[in-house]
Amino acid sequence: MNLRKPTLYGVVGGPLSEPGGRVVRKGLRRAKPVIRSGALVTVAFFNLYLAVHYIRLALAQEYGTSPLDKITCLILLPLAFLFLQDRRSWLPVLTMLGYGAVLMLGAFVFPNRGVSQPISAIVTIALDSKLAIMTFAFAWLFKRTGSAMQVFESLFILIIILCLINIPFIFYDLSTGVSVKGDPLAMKGVFVQPQGLFLHQNQVAWLYAFGAFAAATRYQLRKRTLDLMLCALFVMFVCLVVSIKEIVGCFVGLLIIFRTSRSGFGSLGVGLAVLAGVAAFVLNYTELGTAILGHVGMFYGSNAIDTVRAAMMDASFRIAADHFPLGTGGGTFGSVGSILFGYSQLYYDYGIYLLWGGSPEMPKFLEDAGWAKLIAEGGALGVSFYLLFLMSCGVYIVHRDPNATSADEALRRLCLAFLLLILAISIASSPFTDELLEFVAALALGYGMSKSLRAGGARNGVKSAVPPQ
Structure with a gap:
């Protein structure tokens, strides 16, 4: 290789020892403190968001809306616009704009009595845009500061600490049958569902699923037995909550994280088959399986009872068919606007x-069916736009770069595990507008969009300045 030959590696127009290289070296030295400060601020931001969320949950005595994610999106909006210069943002932006246009058009074509329009549709579109804003802003931050590894490593530590802090309160729940906030705990079969420091058992399952993923990824990066033990401990607490969505999402995510780098789809199929076999044994021969099947039987089968979630999902398909292809428009079904504005x-x-839970006097469960909302309000056209948005963002963490470093590959698998867990949770929730889950989803999607798919290797979306040998 001729070192005297001018080449283009990043911002450098040739070797730094050539004439003019002194000016470049000075510029790089001046830029280092700026980049370092940006990385530190980025790391602090992600940790602050997560810490504030869990502190708020620990202090809350009842359910209530939080402005944390809305304020964060307003702050991040300029960064999201900066990422629009990247061509990878074009398809997600177009699909999200198409989704918003369908919601607004449906609200005018099929006026819905009882809801104030267009304000209800506008609010719904704004809330549904939070995921896109966070995703683009996070992608810009990762790409600009190169701080993805530092962000994830610091979040790993914070999540593990939160999991450990919550353990004594879970044992208190199990021993007394009452949460530390004085609320009676729900039962699933013979199992008490602990709440720990939070208001709902699902929040415990989410935290420990995230903790299991964090510990598993740390083990993949460092091969420390302690991380593997923490992963096993956190998985036990996920199972203790007896929530099938989180259990399935957790085990599938761990299967992805622990796969070897050279394993193909065959090994994934074998792993899924083993999980299916274990699940079949648990469901048929253990008390845990009896509790899970009994809960599932409440919603499906001959003994099913009428619930808001099941009824809304059934109604959403009928609404989409009755108002094909636009749906009924934003703020009309399963969204904040359908309750807040009438x-x-x-x-x-x-x-x-x-x-129960869907009446005008107590509409507490009307926002728990995220897919029902998308299908009814957006119709066939709107839900297609939204799915295309998710796929156009998520393709970057599904794609495996053969030239990526082991650390980058570990983070890619972690992000894919996060996304699959959230998709599992979405069966009976609205994760893409939830304060915590939309943050985690945007973290995963943003990391993927910050990476480059071009040959030659990539790290946080910036092509290496070192040429391949």
Whole structure:
């Protein structure tokens, strides 16, 4: 290789020893403190968001909306616009704009009595845009500061600490049957569902699933037995909550994280088959399986009871068919606008108002069916746009770069595990507008979009300045 030959590696127009290299070296030295400060601020931001969220949950005595994610999106909005210069943002932006246009158009084409329009549709579009804003902003931060590894490593430590802090309170729940906040705990079969420091058992399952992923990824990076032991401990607490969505998402995510770098789809199929076999044994021969099947039987089968989630999912397909292809528009079904700006007529038309948790007097479960909301409000066209948005962002963590470093590959697998867990949770929740889950989803998608898919290796979306040998 001729070292005197001018080449283009990043911002350098040739070897630094050539004439003019002194000026370049000075510029790089001046830029280092700026980059270092940006990385530190980025790391601090991610940790602060997560810490504030969990402190708020620990101090809360009842459910209530939080402005944390809305304020964060307003702060990050300029960074999201900066990422629009990257061509990888074009398809996600177009699909999200198409989704918003469908929600607004549907609200005008099919006016819904009981809901104030267009304010309800505008609010719904704004809330549904939070995921896109966070994703683009996080991608810009990772790409600009090169701080992805530092961010994830610091979040690993914070999540593990939060998991360890919560353990004594879980044992208190199990021993007394009452949470530390004085609320009676739910039962699933013979199992008490602990809440720890939080208000709902699912929040415990989410934290420990994230903790299991963090410990597993640390083990992949460092091969320390302590991390493997922590992973096993946190998985036990996920199972203790007896929530099938989180259990399935956790085990599938761990299977992805622990796969060897050279394993193909065959090994993944074998792993899934083993998990299916273990699940079949647990469901048929253990008390845990009896509790899970009993809970599933409440929603499906001959003994199913009428619940808001099941009824809304069934109604959403009928609404999409009745208002094909636009749906009923934003803020009309399963969204904040359908409650905040009046009680939607759709709840009367499709019998939701008769169910506990779906009535005008107590509409506490109307926002728990995320996919039902997307299908009903967006119709066939709107939900297609939204799915295309998720796929156009998520393709970058599904794709495996053969030239990526082992650390980059470990983070890619972690992000894929996060996304699959959130998709599992979305069966009976609205994760893409939830304060915590939308943050984690944006973290995963943003990391993927900050990476380069070009040959030659990539790290946080910046092509290496060292040429391949």
